[in-house]
Amino acid sequence: MNTFCTRQIDCTQCPKISEGILVHHRFPKGQHFSADKCTQNCMIFMLRGELLVNSEEYPGTTLQNRQFILQAIGSKMELLALTDVEYIVYWFTELPVLCEERFKEILDRSEAPLTFTPLTAIPKLRNLLDDLSEYLQEQPTACGKYIDIKCQELVYILTSYYPLHQISTFFYPISTYTESFHYFVMQNYDKVKNVEEFAHLGGYTTTTFRRLFKNMYNVPVYEWILDKKREGILNDLQFTKQRISVISARYGFDSLSHFAHFCKDSFGDTPRSLRKRAANGEKITIICKEKGEEEGEDISD
Numbered sequence: 579m580n581t582f583c584t585r586q587i588d589c590t591q592c593p594k595i596s597e598g599i600l601v602h603h604r605f606p607k608g609q610h611f612s613a614d615k616c617t618q619n620c621m622i623f624m625l626r627g628e629l630l631v632n633s634e635e636y637p638g639t640t641l642q643n644r645q646f647i648l649q650a651i652g653s654k655m656e657l658l659a660l661t662d663v664e665y666i667v668y669w670f671t672e673l674p675v676l677c678e679e680r681f682k683e684i685l686d687r688s689e690a691p692l693t694f695t696p697l698t699a700i701p702k703l704r705n706l707l708d709d710l711s712e713y714l715q716e717q718p719t720a721c722g723k724y725i726d727i728k729c730q731e732l733v734y735i736l737t738s739y740y741p742l743h744q745i746s747t748f749f750y751p752i753s754t755y756t757e758s759f760h761y762f763v764m765q766n767y768d769k770v771k772n773v774e775e776f777a778h779l780g781g782y783t784t785t786t787f788r789r790l791f792k793n794m795y796n797v798p799v800y801e802w803i804l805d806k807k808r809e810g811i812l813n814d815l816q817f818t819k820q821r822i823s824v825i826s827a828r829y830g831f832d833s834l835s836h837f838a839h840f841c842k843d844s845f846g847d848t849p850r851s852l853r854k855r856a857a858n859g860e861k862i863t864i865i866c867k868e869k870g871e872e873e874g875e876d877i878s879d
Contacts (some may be wrong), residue, residue, distance in 0.1 A: 579805065584716075585716055585717060588808075592719075592721070592722075597720075598669060599668070599669055599670070599725055599729065600666060600667075600668055600669075600710060600714060600720070600725055600728065600729065601666065601667045601669070601714070602664075602665075602666050602710075602711055602714035602715060602847060603663075603664065603665055603666070603667065604662075604663070604664045605659045605662070605663050606659065606662055607659055607660065607661050607662050607663075608658075608659060609657075609659040609663075610656075610657070610658045610659075611656065611657040611658075611659070612656060612817060612818065612851075613632065613633075613654045613655065613656040613813075613817065614654065614656075615652055615653065615654050616649050616650065616651055616652065616653050616654075616655060617651065617765075618668070618669045618670060618671055619648070619649070619650050619669070619670050619671065619751075619752050620648070620649050620667055620668060620669050621646055621647070621648050621649075621652050621667070621668040621670075622641065622646060622647055622649075622665055622667055623646040623665055623666045623667075623668070623699065623707055624641045624642060624643055624644060624645050624646065624663070624664075625643070625644075625665055625666065625707060625708075625711055626643055626662070626663065626664040626665075626666045627643070627659065627661040627662050627663035627664060627665075628640050628641065628642060628659075628661045628663065629641040629657060629658070629659055629660065629663050629665060629750075630655040630657065630658040630659075630660050631646075631647065631655065631656070631657060632655070632657075633649060633653055633654060633655040633656070634653060634654070635647075635649065635653070635694040635751055636649075636694055636696070639694075639696065640660065641665075641696055644694075644695055644698055644699040644704060645696040645697065645698055645699070646696060646698075646699060646747065647694075647696050647697075648748055648751055648752065649750045649751065650751040650754075651671075651752075651761070651764050651765070652764045653751065664709060664711070666710060666711060666714070668729065668732065670729070670764075671761065672761075673733050674729050674730045674733055675733060675737070676728065676730060676733070676734050677734075677737065677738070680737050680738065681737055683742070684737060684745055684746050684749055685746075685749060685753050686741065687742060687743070687746040688746040688747065688749055688753040689747070689750060689752040690747070690750055691747045691750070694747070696746075697740065697744060697748055697789040700735075700739060700740070702735055702739060703732075703735050703736075703739075706728070706732060706735065709728075710728060713726040728775050736748075738753070756806070759780075759790055759794065760794065762780050763791070763794075766779055766780070767802075767803050767806055768806070768810065768828075768829070768830075770803075770830075771830050773787070773788065773799045773800055773803075776799065776803070789800070805864075807829050808844050808845075808864050809864075810829065811825060811829055811840075811841070811844075812844075812845065812852075812862060812864065814828075815841075815849060815852050815853050815856065815862075816852075816853070816856040816862060817856075822834070822837070822849045822850065822853075825837075825849070826849075837849065844862060844864055844865065844867050845862055845865060847865070
């Protein structure tokens with residue numbers, strides 16, 4: 579029996595519709611999501627069931643009812659429903675923090691624990707999650723302003739009602755992503771073909787961008803992006819069934835011949851051969867790391 583209140587207005591045509599910020603999921607036992615990089619920061623709040631999470635922070639961790647975790651942008655996460663599951667995912671770039679001083683104290687105290695442990699929802703958070711679950715199931719359209727307010731309330735509860743040592747550890751994964759430059763790099767490195775394009779995308783001169791990047795990452799931009807592309811390509815060839823042409827286009831290659839040449843230089847073989855070798859159980863590694871960078875040189879070539 580549906581116990582939801584019925585909304586009295588039609589929000590489908592409203593320009594302030596919220597999409598993809600708070601998402602309610604229900605999946606059957608056995609539902610599996612292969613390891614993939616988070617394109618934003620996210621929190622997973624379990625409502626019912628058991629969900630197996632496999633990531634660097636939470637390797638082989640089973641999320642139980644009312645537990646929750648945080649994964650930072652750029653991190654890889656694999657999910658498997660051990661039972662029928664229901665959970666809410668909160669996707670965000672920057673948190674809607676009401677008390678900046680408190681959040682700064684949390685980040686200042688954050689440090690990597692020996693083992694990351696999921697937090698458990700306190701009654702105040704449970705009430706909010708139940709309310710959100712009901713709301714998100716009412717209709718496929720959600721009011722953007724309402725969702726913004728609920729996100730503020732969610733963050734307020736986390737930062738104000740949990741002990742400092744607990745919540746500081748919880749937020750540690752995103753403590754290194756708080757600088758806007760770092761956010762910009764993680765969100766755009768796979769969308770550009772060369773360093774100059776990368777710099778202009780962020781409104782920097784090429785010289786300034788390179789200096790900032792080298793100070794933060796301690797490697798030249800060109801080498802860093804190439805390494806990231808190699809990691810992504812190798813992951814896609816070994817662990818996904820995506821067509822080679824799709825992978826090639828995804829990483830900005832103008833032709834399959836350029837992509838094949840890049841794979842031979844980086845991994846020692848063609849894309850098709852690499853995929854066959856991986857299917858036979860062979861572990862493929864990166865054998866080439868190109869040094870130096872030239873102004874405007876295409877990263878995909």
